[in-house]
Amino acid sequence: MIPCGYLRGCLPISHLLLRAVGLTRRYAARTVVDAVSFEVRRGECWGLLGPNGAGKTTLLRMLLGKTPPDAGQLHVLGHAIPQHATAMRAHVGVVRPLIVGAPVSEALQHLGVLGAYATAAWLLAVHLARRRMAR
Numbered sequence: 001m002i003p004c005g006y007l008r009g010c011l012p013i014s015h016l017l018l019r020a021v022g023l024t025r026r027y028a029a030r031t032v033v034d035a036v037s038f039e040v041r042r043g044e045c046w047g048l049l050g051p052n053g054a055g056k057t058t059l060l061r062m063l064l065g066k067t068p069p070d071a072g073q074l075h076v077l078g079h080a081i082p083q084h085a086t087a088m089r090a091h092v093g094v095v096r097p098l099i100v101g102a103p104v105s106e107a108l109q110h111l112g113v114l115g116a117y118a119t120a121a122w123l124l125a126v127h128l129a130r131r132r133m134a135r
Contacts, residue, residue, distance in 0.1 A: 015042035018063065022072035025058050032058050035072070064089060 061067035065085020
């Protein structure tokens, strides 16, 4: 498998960073993540909101390749997950803020700040990769 262009110092044409299709995870008879599908493109900031036990942590663990899905397909930075999770994690950082009991507007503002940091880090990583390729 050839990973997405990011690993060669450029972004893929679609700018698609993450694609989850029908992700499902069960523990015994209990389904904790039920056929979740979504995409994340470059420049987007997203968060997981929901009550305790809604499957947020399980979904995040699946996205990082720490917990395999029982069904569905997942690609992050062009890597099939969980098969190539180790290679993908070399290029990903995760910030898990704890905003317990904060008003929704405050939580959304916090996510916006995190998104700005993530965008700056992404641009720096691309710049450094291109410099390395130019040598």
